[in-house]
Amino acid sequence: MTGGLVLRLRPHEKFLVNGVVIENGARRTRLRVKTQDAHILRIREALHPEEADTPSKRLYYIAQLAVSGDAEGADTIESLVSGLESLRVAFGEQICAAELEQAVELAKAGEFYRVMRALSRIMPIEEALLNGVPAGSEDNENEQQQ
Incomplete structure (x- = not known):
């Protein structure tokens, strides 16, 4: 069995498939989604x-x-690309420039889940900056590792 998205689910984990909330049973499960254009999002x-x-x-x-x-x-796509480019300008060349550039390219390609993953790595850095912790500081690095 090859191809498709593989979901590894925890016991009782909920996920969304094409607007419908589905909950896994009491055991860990692995599902393979064969439909290419299915909309899937883990609730967590x-x-x-x-x-x-x-x-x-x-x-x-x-x-x-x-x-x-x-x-x-x-x-x-336009909203994401515009917002990501604005964020890149706001952060400057020293903070997350490569990650934001990659996120822009992913957004242009319609790879929205991968954009979410890239942004999830950027959010703690942004949070630290908003809280007054300089980029590259020890506190900021500790947050990134958690």
Whole structure:
């Protein structure tokens, strides 16, 4: 059995498939999704709208809407690319420049889940900067490792 997305689920883990919430049973499970254009999102990776309170979290939320199938099309890509480029300018060349460039390319390609993953690595750095911890400081590095 080859091809398709493989989901490894924890006991009782919930996930969204094409707008329907599904819950795993009492055991760990592995599923293979064969349909190429299925919209799948693990609930544990979902960000609630009220939690999207920073620029990177707002971009994560836009990508999440695309992953779940609640937003699609060129407008979503344009919003993500524009927001990611603005974030890159705000951060400057020293902070997350490569990660943000990669996220822009992923957004242009419609790889919204991978955009979410890239942003999830950027969010703790942004949080530290917003809290006054300079980039590259020991506190910031400790947060990234957690």
